[in-house]
Structure formats: structure tokens, C-alpha cells
Amino acid sequence: MPKFACRCGCVMNLSTGWSDCELSLVPENIIEELIVSLDKENGLSAEQFVEKIDSKSIEVLRCPQCNRLWLENEDGSYNSYIKETE
Numbered sequence: 001m002p003k004f005a006c007r008c009g010c011v012m013n014l015s016t017g018w019s020d021c022e023l024s025l026v027p028e029n030i031i032e033e034l035i036v037s038l039d040k041e042n043g044l045s046a047e048q049f050v051e052k053i054d055s056k057s058i059e060v061l062r063c064p065q066c067n068r069l070w071l072e073n074e075d076g077s078y079n080s081y082i083k084e085t086e
């Protein structure tokens with residue numbers, strides 16, 4: 001997915017490594033597991049660490065223009081979220 005077009009018209013270029021608009025939403029219990037693992041002598045390898053995060057996290061894109069968040073669904077589609085205004 002080299003480019004992603006936001007509803008506001010902004011096009012996010014995702015083909016140049018990890019851009020600032022690409023985030024991961026990681027459950028707190030997974031972060032806790034990883035922290036505990038780091039303290040152990042035979043804890044996770046860097047590869048296992050990345051696998052653990054990747055398998056449990058949700059990919060999020062944050063539009064730099066409108067701050068809308070795009071959360072990836074399991075089927076690869078995205079749902080958008082934007083700040084509510086009264």
C-alpha cells in the first residue's frame with residue numbers, strides 16, 4: 001500500500017519506510033507482557049518481540065492534514081475516526 005488517500009484529500013505516501021503517519025495500536029496487556037519479557041534473562045528475541053506486537057496490534061494511519069485516524073480491519077479495509085465537534 002504505497003499511497004493512501006484520506007477523505008479530506010490528503011494523500012499519504014507510505015512507500016518510504018515508516019512515515020510519521022503510520023502508527024500501531026497495541027493492547028496494554030501485550031505491552032505489559034513485553035516489558036516483563038525484557039526483564040527476563042531468556043526473554044524474547046528482537047524478532048519475537050516484533051512478531052508479538054505485529055500479531056496483536058492494529059495498524060493506524062493518522063492524516064497529517066485533518067488528524068483523522070484510519071484503523072485497519074482484519075480484512076484489510078479501513079474505518080475512519082475524526083474528532084467530534086458539537
Ligand SMILES: [Zn+2]
Nearest residue numbers: 006008063066
Ligand atoms: Zn485527512
